Amino acid sequence: MQGVEAKFTVNGKPVSVTTDPNRSVLEILREDLQLTGTKYGCGEGACGACTVLVDGKPKFSCSTLLSEVVGKKIVSIEGLASGETLHPVQQAFLDEGAYQCGYCTAGMIMGAVALLEKNRKPSDEQIARGMNGHICRCGTYSKIVAAVRKAAEAMPQATEAKS
Amino acid sequence: MKTSTDTMALYRDDDDEQIIEPVGYDFGLTRRTFVQVLGAGLLIAVAAPSIAQAQESGVGGRRRGGGGFTGSSKPVPLDARIHIGKDGAITVLTGKVEGGQGARAEITQAAAEELRVPVDRVTLLMADTELCPDDGFTAGSRTTPSTLPSIRSGCAAARQLLEKWRGGDESKTYADLAAADAKSLSQVPGTDVQITPTSEWKALGKPTARPNGRDILTGAHKYPSDIIRPGMLYGKILRRPSYGAKLTDVNTDAAKAMEGVDVVHDGDFVGVAAPNTSIAKAAIKAMEDSAKWDQPPHPSSKQLFEYLKKNTKGGVPANPFADEVSGAAKSLRAEYHVPYVQHTPMEPRAAVAEWDENGKVTVWTATQNPFGVRRELANAFHVDESTVRVVVPDFGGGFGGKHTGECAVEAARLAQAVKQPVALQWTRAEEFTWAYFRPAAVIECQASLDASGTLTSWHFVNINAGRPGVESPYRCEKKNQQAVDSAPPLRHGSYRALAATANNFARESFIDELAAATGKDPLAFRLDHIEIDRLRAVLEEAAKQFGWSDRRAKQRDANVGVGLACAMEKGSFVATCAEVEIDPAKNVARVRRVVQAFECGAITNPSNLQSQNMGAIIQGLGPALREAMVFEEGKIQNASLWKYEVPRQADVPVIEVYLVNRPDLSSAGAGETPLITLAPAINNAIFDATRKRLREMPLRLA
Known part of the structure; x- marks a missing residue:
């Protein structure tokens, strides 16, 4: 699979990755961006462990493809607290x-x-x-x-x- | 590499005796490693009996600490227990693991108690085989009765050391002691160690949050599956299509041709390492399409119970009290069934393995048995255990399901071949298929009663699931209680509470049948036969809090029933009352309310004990109502969280937990026993509602 450049934001920061757009958002977060706070639990949207916000809406990142979040805003668990102040x-x-x-x-x-x-x-x-x-x-x-x-x-x- | 299908033999885990595997090490403290990890300071080593000796003592809770030599000339191994940095940082070391059950908080409390410092002054370093003492499996509810006394006596010894050194000068602290005495790597304390009596507890006995809770909530904590090493690749294994299948042919060319993919093919073991999980998956898929397998026949879950009975080793034992039964005023006989279920921890098996240039391997993984996994790795690679390091970061749930190291071995095999670190996380489907299961059981019960409704004989045989919980707490002069083996069709192993759940499901349901046969109230029938005060106390407490007598007396909705059950296991006592409502349209039972009373001696951490009880009730709800592995032709048919339905938020009944504190008694473990009376209490409530007696888990009305 040819790599394609995908741009989006994660926790307020712009991000660009060049990879297979059919990879899951979960895999991109964990393996490419080293944001491991989001967890793999089942890979099929049955358990909710991988939930992130995409443009404010909850999504199972294991079942959301990279191509679906291009240009969108992702918030993961790492992006909730403001410095030392917890959400x-x-x-x-x-x-x-x-x-x-x-x-x-x-x-x-x-x-x-x-x-x-x-x-x-x-x-x-x-x-x-x-x-x-x-x-x-x-x-x-x-x-x-x-x-x-x-x-x-x-x-x-x-x-x-x-x- | 040879792959072995019977690795479980090593960890055969029917009861507490599992833990006896002797550890013949003589702890080699290397200053360098400790200084690297903990910084310069004072290391206090505590003489500890071997795990085997601790087990032999029966309680495992005998006070440790003391001299470096036993009566014989053989040195007692030294466990490095406490490190005090020059900056005063206190690190306590334990081979126990944290998988959500609360060991980290409890052990930290215990250390703080004896060191006489606030809980937040103590850092607990857990389950690193290079640094920590071998405290055995984290299983069998042993942390509280076995590890806590060991930690406490070690820390009390450290405190004594400080007191002796400062000679009454209260201004001198642990930091001063460490700075003054940092030249000595280890310090063996004396024999006269006094631990703090329960009545003077300041840290123990108080609700205490998990010390690293904040990191959990911010995503900062690194679980085993979150470990990232420089240059790390992602692994995947070619799995057999069915139980017992043997690989006869596979074409690896297409996988090898993929960019960045390394294929490791060693006998039956075929795996890949790739730059990311998607590529690893694609490479495995390419090989799956070409792989050819010999697939032997395998029994189906539909015939499971007949299969287990037919394959009982030595045949199903007969009731030795047959004469008593034939001459009795009343007798009953029943057969109960418990299917395979799985732990389903939220974090499936995961490991990261890395070999260094000297042939030493480090594996970060989730296991309840770090030293056992070190041994497993050493055996698999024919290397000395001293060249294997297993590190267990706090992980995502075990429940008895993570005693083995297959994932660690697989990751290590891949990493060895590619000479780069490799991460391997099993998929949920792999976990459901290739991890092990709670043993299925057939339980045969027969009992006789005299004219007054008193038990006169008791025959109880568990086929396949094991011994825990097989012994009845009810008074009866003639008892035959046995656990016999069969030929389990699936790989089975430990599970929270082991066979105690199956045995108590059968016994407590059967006791209800006997009560009904005599026309007695189920509570009264039990109380008539219970001699153990602590059991009686929790049963009476649960019944009182539930309002048992009123509920039984009241005219009730035809579709509502109440039931109760009680049990003792692992030194703790539990009783549960349940209320169920039958939905006649769907013909299913819904649990509306659960009231549980629990007693485990002196409570060490009330908030965690509450969580463990609530959690056990929820975990028990699944196999009681829904969970069961379905298999056909060697394939698990419901290897998905959509098909294998564990309890969810909407299933949760009203739960009330009443903790009975007994500061006059020593603390027993509490992670397992709160699970074991839920299924029979629900079953008895279903009988109360429907007058229909179910004898198989999960409890299905149709």
Whole structure:
């Protein structure tokens, strides 16, 4: 496969890669850009571990091709905090202890950010439904709902997620 | 390279005895390595009995520390436990791993407790075979009862060293001690080590967050699959199309012709290293198309239970109390089934391997058994263990599923051939197919009762899954309790709680059958037969918090049922009450509420214990209701998270966990036992709702 140049932004920085445009965004982030915070869990959009924001919308990066993000803005887990200040969702996950092994957490947090950007006051049921695409095998689900609820309370004062 | 299909023999893991594999090392402390990693300072080595000795003691929790020699003339190996930098940085070393279960926080607490410093002063260096003591497998709920005492006595010894050295001058710190005494690489503390009594705990017993939590939440933490080395390539392996298949022919030309691709073909082992995963995949695909295989017949999951019974080693044992049964007022017999399930950790197997110019290999990988994987690598490459280093970064879930090092060996084989570092991460489908499974089980139960409803004989045989949990806690004079082997069609191994889940599913469901046969309330029938106070206490606590008596007495919706179960395992005690609702349209059971009481002695980290209990309940929910491996002609048919449905957010019931703290008792491990009563409690609730007794996991109404 001939390499093609693809330009997009990741966490606010312009990026250019020349490679097979049919490679997944997950693989580009991890292998070409060395941004390993985004995780491989299943490769078929079933677990949510690879979730990133593309132009503000949550996408499974394992099932999103490089060609689909040309000219777009990607935010990954590495781009959420502002310096030492955690994003309210990260802070809430930390405060609630809403992680165990933590491998699903990057995707969980990105999913929660997307959820809260759409709905600042979700009910517990809306949180459960909204987060149902994310698997946590350590079974931290109850604390995750609590963390999203807590983040929702903190979010109105927070700045919008960077894009 | 020869590939072996029975590597599991090495780690045959039916119960705690798995860990006994003796480690005959005499720890060779090399100053250079420690200084490289930890900087100059004082290294405190603690005399430690071998793993085998620790196991032999039965509790594994006997106080360690003490002199450098045993009664014999043989030196006791020295474990480097604590490093104090000249800047006062305190590093504690352990061979245990962190896979999400909370060992990092708990061991850090234990060290801080005995060093008398705040928790955030201690850094824990885990599972680097070059630096850390061999603390055995991270399995079998052993970290709390075995490793904690070892860490505590080592740190208490370090504290004593400081106290002795400063002679009452409180202004002198660990940093001063290290600076003053940095010339000596190791310091062996004396024998009179006192650890802090539970009543005086300041760090232990308090809710403590994972020390590296922030790195997890920012994506900064490097999991094994995130390790990047200079010049690293990405690997992939040509997998067999079915169980037992043998490669007869493969054409590697097309793969070799791909840019940047190296093919490694060594017997049955065929793999590639490539500049990225996509190219590696394409190269494997090219070979798959040409590969020819001999594929032997293989049983289907449809015939699994018949197959296991038919292949029982020595035949299925008969009930030795047949006479008792025939003369009894009442007797019951039932057969329970548990299929294969898989751990499904979020991070599939991963490894990065790198050989240096001297033939030494370093492998970063996820395993619960770093020293075992070092041995596995040494065996695979016919090299000395001293030339193999295994490093285990905190990883993405194990649950008993990462005791072996096949991925590490595969990565190392590729890296050896291409003379560059190679990363290998298994796909989810590979993990579902070629990792191992929780053993399937057939469990035969038979019991007799006298006219008053008291157990008079008990016959309980587990075929294939193993011994943990096979022993009944219920009073009965005549008990026959056995675990027998069969010929497992799939590769099986450890799983969180091992066979205790299968055995308690069968026993606690069967106990309910017996209670129903006598017309007694399931709680009353159990309490009539329980002699162990700690078990009784959690059962009564769960029943009280659930409102058992009221719920049983009340007129209920026809589609709602309640059930309970209790068990003891690995030194801890659990009882679960569950409420289910049957959806008559879909004919499925939905779990609405779970109330669990749990006791594991003195609680070391309440917040983590809560998470472990909640997590165990969720993890137990999957095999109780949905999870089961389906296989046909040697192929796993549901090797995908779309088809193998683990619990999701929307499946979570109302969960209430009641932790019973017993500061008067020593702390037992708690990662496994909270899992084992969920399935039978749900099953008993389904019976309560439907009057239909299910005897197979997952619990399907139709």
